[in-house]
Amino acid sequence: DIQLTQSPSTLPASLGERVTISCRASQSISNSLNWYQQKPDGTVKRLIYSTSTLESGVPSRFSGSGSGTDYSLSISSLESEDFAMYYCLQYATYPLTFGSGTKLEIK
Amino acid sequence: EVQLVESGGGLVQPGASLKLSCVASGFTFSDYWMSWVRQTPGKTMEWIGDIKYDGSYTNYAPSLKNRFTISRDNAKSTLYLQMSNVRSEDTATYYCTRMQLGWFAYWGQGTLVTVSS
Numbered sequence: 001d002i003q004l005t006q007s008p009s010t011l012p013a014s015l016g017e018r019v020t021i022s023c024r025a026s027q028s029i030s031n032s033l034n035w036y037q038q039k040p041d042g043t044v045k046r047l048i049y050s051t052s053t054l055e056s057g058v059p060s061r062f063s064g065s066g067s068g069t070d071y072s073l074s075i076s077s078l079e080s081e082d083f084a085m086y087y088c089l090q091y092a093t094y095p096l097t098f099g100s101g102t103k104l105e106i107k
Numbered sequence: 108e109v110q111l112v113e114s115g116g117g118l119v120q121p122g123a124s125l126k127l128s129c130v131a132s133g134f135t136f137s138d139y140w141m142s143w144v145r146q147t148p149g150k151t152m153e154w155i156g157d158i159k160y161d162g163s164y165t166n167y168a169p170s171l172k173n174r175f176t177i178s179r180d181n182a183k184s185t186l187y188l189q190m191s192n193v194r195s196e197d198t199a200t201y202y203c204t205r206m207q208l209g210w211f212a213y214w215g216q217g218t219l220v221t222v223s224s
Contacts, residue, residue: 034210042200044214055212087152091210095168098152 002026002090006099012107017078021102023088025069032092035064035073038085038101047086048073078104109133109213111203116218119193129186129203129215136184137161140206143177143188145199146217153199155188193222 003026013019023033031051038044046055048064051071061076075082083106088099115127129141143155156167158177165177176189186203200217207213 036211042217044202044211046212046214049209049212053208085150089152089210094166096154096210098154101150101152 001095002029002093002097004088004090004097004099006088006102008102009100010103010105012105013078014107015078015080019075019078019104021073021086021088021104023066023071023073023099025071025090025092028068029090029092031067032090033064033066033071034089034091035062036087036089037082038087040084075104109205111205111213111215113201113203113215113218116201116220118221118223120224121194121222122192124189124191125193125220127188127190127201127218127220129188131184131186131203131205134205136179137181141177141179141186142204142206142211143175143186144202144204144211144214146202147196147199155201158186190220193220195222198222 005024007022033051035048036044037047047058047062051066052064063074065072083104086102090097110132111129113129119125139160140157142157145153145155154168155171156177158165158179162179174191178187198221200219202217203215204211205213
């Protein structure tokens with residue numbers, strides 16, 4: 001199975017700050033990576049697919065990049081609604097696997 | 108608007124069986140692959156399995172394939188997850204998801220399953 005190491009597990013940040021979340025795969029996943037946001041009420045939303053394609057309706061302050069084994073999600077200027085959990089997902093190989101999550105919290 | 112509404116969760120005893128449902132609306136259900144994903148109380152996300160749009164093919168996480176079965180009724184726009192011989196480690200929130208331009212594009216609100224005696 002492909003392991004995804006997501007870091008940091010917790011990220012304290014302030015409004016307006018730029019943040020980056022990392023997701024490292026145990027082997028190359030050829031850009032087969034998505035990013036998801038989960039709100040405290042459990043609602044899950046796909047933000048980015050195929051490493052860097054922004055989901056329709058997702059603000060442009062979100063961006064994704066990476067290749068090979070290293071991927072990242074960046075938020076350029078944090079807004080209050082961005083404080084949530086974030087997960088990466090690889091779909092290069094079955095079984096599909098998720099990162100362990102990053103809790104983005106208000107500093 | 109795509110809507111996925113899960114149901115069937117609750118408290119269940121170890122070793123019992125449980126069937127979850129997911130009613131879809133806002134799209135032509137029979138056109139899409141569907142999946143189940145679960146999240147443990149510790150917030151770990153785990154892919155359970157997928158089913159092809161016509162129900163002719165399924166794929167499962169190896170650790171679950173002997174106990175979990177995914178099926179669908181396209182006439183009822185409903186996805187199912189049959190869980191058997193449940194264990195405490197199956198305690199989780201179970202989400203129904205739909206594909207679009209790749210995996211897990213849409214998610215339901217989830218249904219909580221608690222396995223305990």
